[in-house]
Amino acid sequence: MNSNEKLAIHELLYKSAYGYDSRTIEMLANCYAEEAVMTMCIADGELIGPFEGHKEIMKMMTGAMESQTDKRLHNISNVFFEKEGDEAATVLSSLTLTAVENGSIQLLTTGIYRDEVVKVGGSWKILKRHLDLDLPF
Amino acid sequence: MNQGERLAIHEVLYRAAHGYDSHNVDMLTECFTKDAVMTIRVSGGDLIGPYDGQEAVLNFMKRAMKRQTDKRLHQISNIFFESEGEEEAVALSSLTLMAAENGVCQLLSTGIYRDEVVKVNGRWKVSKRHLDIELPV
Numbered sequence: 001m002n003s004n005e006k007l008a009i010h011e012l013l014y015k016s017a018y019g020y021d022s023r024t025i026e027m028l029a030n031c032y033a034e035e036a037v038m039t040m041c042i043a044d045g046e047l048i049g050p051f052e053g054h055k056e057i058m059k060m061m062t063g064a065m066e067s068q069t070d071k072r073l074h075n076i077s078n079v080f081f082e083k084e085g086d087e088a089a090t091v092l093s094s095l096t097l098t099a100v101e102n103g104s105i106q107l108l109t110t111g112i113y114r115d116e117v118v119k120v121g122g123s124w125k126i127l128k129r130h131l132d133l134d135l136p137f
Numbered sequence: 138m139n140q141g142e143r144l145a146i147h148e149v150l151y152r153a154a155h156g157y158d159s160h161n162v163d164m165l166t167e168c169f170t171k172d173a174v175m176t177i178r179v180s181g182g183d184l185i186g187p188y189d190g191q192e193a194v195l196n197f198m199k200r201a202m203k204r205q206t207d208k209r210l211h212q213i214s215n216i217f218f219e220s221e222g223e224e225e226a227v228a229l230s231s232l233t234l235m236a237a238e239n240g241v242c243q244l245l246s247t248g249i250y251r252d253e254v255v256k257v258n259g260r261w262k263v264s265k266r267h268l269d270i271e272l273p274v
Contacts, residue, residue, distance in 0.1 A: 003141040006144055043237075077212045078155060078211075078213055079151065080147075080148040094154075094155070094210055094212055096233075107235065107244060109237060109242050110208070110210040112155070112158075112159070134208045134210075134242065135240060135242055
């Protein structure tokens with residue numbers, strides 16, 4: 001996989017974070033494939049999900065946004081590839097989640113994303129996302 | 138050094154961080170050459186190490202892992218190159234170290250890595266690592 005493709009996948013992860021934090025639903029929605037699946041695990045607890053399909057994932061995310069009154073930042077870092085291909089790849093990245101509210105900033109949690117991404121119509125999209133969070137968000 | 142090589146070195150630094158945080162000793166081991174050397178300095182104090190050789194470096198890390206009951210995230214950022222070559226390079230990067238335990242996520246320390254990396258059979262590995270860390274962890 002060449003470096004342009006890798007950087008395009010980095011940007012997909014950053015857009016998905018920014019889309020959530022800025023509540024730009026269209027940007028967030030564009031990051032996921034139609035048949036995307038998402039799961040989560042908090043502090044090595046039980047599996048949450050799977051949320052199956054684009055519609056269900058977006059419903060879960062917009063529901064979470066509505067319950068959050070703070071201003072969040074999903075800081076994505078340490079992006080590296082477990083598998084690389086021309087049309088599909090698996091990428092791991094670290095999450096540092098902070099929130100601002102009432103004049104103070106808090107480190108809410110850290111976590112690791114494992115994303116299976118695929119190329120759809122020339123753009124990379126998330127097909128399968130698993131998030132291991134160290135604390136509830 | 139082309140963009141692909143630079144990204145490959147970024148990924149080695151991220152893999153070393155993830156290998157440690159996930160206690161994935163195989164992934165961590167793959168990041169260091171057989172003759173790797175590591176030193177640390179905490180808060181500008183005395184030099185800790187050198188840990189000479191991959192086994193000594195890994196043993197030092199495994200002992201540290203065992204002492205730590207929290208869930209750590211070594212967030213690596215601000216990567217830049219002090220020297221660049223086809224087969225060797227020197228990379229500096231920033232560390233933000235966080236830990237989650239008992240429902241709280243904390244910022245533990247910051248630091249700077251200086252890594253000498255070499256290409257071994259087509260893969261970049263760390264041959265000399267020095268960490269200047271601001272606080273004991």
